[in-house]
Amino acid sequence: MRPKAFISFVGFVLLLAATWCPLLRPFGLMNWDLYDLNKPYGMVVLLISVVGIAGIVLKQYQVARIAAWLSLALVVLVYIAAIMKVNTTFSFIPFKGLAGSLAKLIKFKWGWYLLFLGPVLSVFTTPKPVADRVVI
Numbered sequence: 119m120r121p122k123a124f125i126s127f128v129g130f131v132l133l134l135a136a137t138w139c140p141l142l143r144p145f146g147l148m149n150w151d152l153y154d155l156n157k158p159y160g161m162v163v164l165l166i167s168v169v170g171i172a173g174i175v176l177k178q179y180q181v182a183r184i185a186a187w188l189s190l191a192l193v194v195l196v197y198i199a200a201i202m203k204v205n206t207t208f209s210f211i212p213f214k215g216l217a218g219s220l221a222k223l224i225k226f227k228w229g230w231y232l233l234f235l236g237p238v239l240s241v242f243t244t245p246k247p248v249a250d251r252v253v254i
Contacts, residue, residue: 122243123174126182129239130170132232133189137164139229142200149227155200163192170240179247186240193233200226 119127137160140149152160166189173182204224208217 119174120245122245123177123179125243126186126240126245127171127174129186129236129241129243130167130174130182130189131236132239133193133236134164134167134171136229136232136236137167139232140227141229141233142204143225143227145223146225151229152196152233155196159192159196163189163196166192167236174244179245182240183244183247186237186244190237190241193237197230197234 137152140151141155142150144150152163166185170182170185170189173179173185204221207224208220211217211220
């Protein structure tokens, strides 16, 4: 396995592992991973990482490159959704100060670093597919 392909493989494995890492900690009571935030979305990210790993192992670099870009887009989308959800969770409370202080009790955890590091590694290190050349 080429070094760039191995680094891309590590990126997809990091993405796979990051789905179970803590992402949010509401009120200091429990840790939420990607499956606690949105189970179907977590399964899609898991499936994309498995497709990327299979693409690297089977030397189908075009499939791995598509999976890398798709996984980066999904992670950015879930991050934006998490920020919007945290900021609007207590919007039903008529007192803005109380709603804002309650929203500040929901903390983002270290799992986001892994969730972003995996796709970024995969996007920038997936080898470019070599075109079949006809030698005359």
